[in-house]
Amino acid sequence: MDDGTAVTLPVTGVTRTAIDRAPRLWTLWKAARPSQLALIGAVYALGIGMALGRRGDWSLAAHGPAVGIGGLAVFAVAASIHYANEYVDVETDRRTERTPFSGGSGALAQTGVDRVVLARASLTAVIVGIAIAAGGYVTGQLSATAVVFLGVIALAGLGYSLPPTAFIRRGVGELVNALLGGLLLPLYGTTTVGTPTVADGVALVPFCCLIGCNLLATHWPDRDADASVGKRTLAVRLPPDRLRRLYWLLAGSAVVVTGLSYETVLPPLVVAGQAGSLPLVLWGGIVLTRQRSPFPAVAAMVWYALATAAAWWSLAVPFV
Structure with missing residues (x-):
């Protein structure tokens, strides 16, 4: 809320029970943000599909253990990042008026559980997560590249909220977040079945841009609460007209890069699917x-x- 007053979150009878x-x-489940974990799984699968699709090779069975171990590791790391974010943002989440896509999970505000629980869980x-990845490397299921990617994801993801870096308080949170979700996460998926290439990185640039658009939109409702606790998101730092111009710059860049990459990096079938957004x-x-x-930017x-x-996955299937 604009005056910084704490918000009492409504709960249903079933949730209250x-x-x-x-x-x-319940706090651990809610603060892990299950819907976001599901999306992370989809982006992880995107990276795997991109590697298999480029080869036109339906060879997932040969990489099943690596994909499974890599998935478990990244889900654990993602949950840790979410817990850290909820731990740091508890006061912000109490002050903002949540939407289904912004304002954190609200778990601590609803339960009154000590936020130290989330610090320990993180x-x-x-x-x-790191132990699972290390085990995968020792047993020969995960490559050293995969372990390095996961380590970078863990460090940058935790550093997004936590000191000493606290990227979101230094004006670079959106950039770090877009690179994490749009580039590093799918490329991590690629490492479980192959070796990432420059073409893979270029193919993911439009996705990074759209994640940036999404972050501008999701940070907008929280701008007053964020400002009150020192978070320097772009929604806090920029006036509305400049924020909208940045959105259009990112959206336009996604379209331009897609056009320049058509057929050389991005197959027509992939671009056709993306066009729906x-x-x-x-x-x-x-x-x-x-x-x-x-909602519109999140849905996109x-x-x-x-x-x-x-x-990408359909390109790997022999009969498509």
Whole structure:
């Protein structure tokens, strides 16, 4: 809320029962952000599909253990990052008026559980994730490249919220977030079945741009609460007109890079799937700063991720 007053979050009877019976367990589940973990799984699969699709080789069976171990490791690391973010942002989340796509999970505000629980969970989860990856490397299932990628994801993801880096408080949070989700995560998926190439990196540039658009939209409703606790998001730092111009610059860059990469880096089938997100991108730019809900930009990013993953995987299937 604009005056920084704490918000009381409504809960249903079923949710209230779960909170009362097992508040810590419910907090850990909610703060892990299951919907975001599902999207992370899709982006991980995008990277795997991109590697297999470029080869036109349906060889997942040969890489099954590596894909499974890599997936478990990245889910643990992602949960750790989410817990760290919720731990740091508890005061921000109490002050903002949440939307379904912004304002954190609200788990701590709903349960009153001590936020130290999330600090411990974050440390435990990242140790588990790194241990799984290390085990995969020792047994020959994961490459050294995969372990390095996961390590960078863990460090940058935790550094997004936590000191001493706290990227979100230094004005570079959106850039770090876009590179993490749009580039490093899918390339990590690629490392489980092959070796990332320059072409793979170029192919992911439009996705990074759309994640940037999504972040501008999701940070907008939280701008007052973020400003009150010292978070220097672009929504806090830039006036509305400049924020909208940046959105259009990112969206336009995604279109231009896609056009330049057509057929050479991005197969026609992949571009055809991605094109479905364009109306949502346009809608998101039109309503940015004019409505609180970031739905159009979020939907555009999700469509793009799912369509891209499906297209790459279809190229790997022999009968397509």
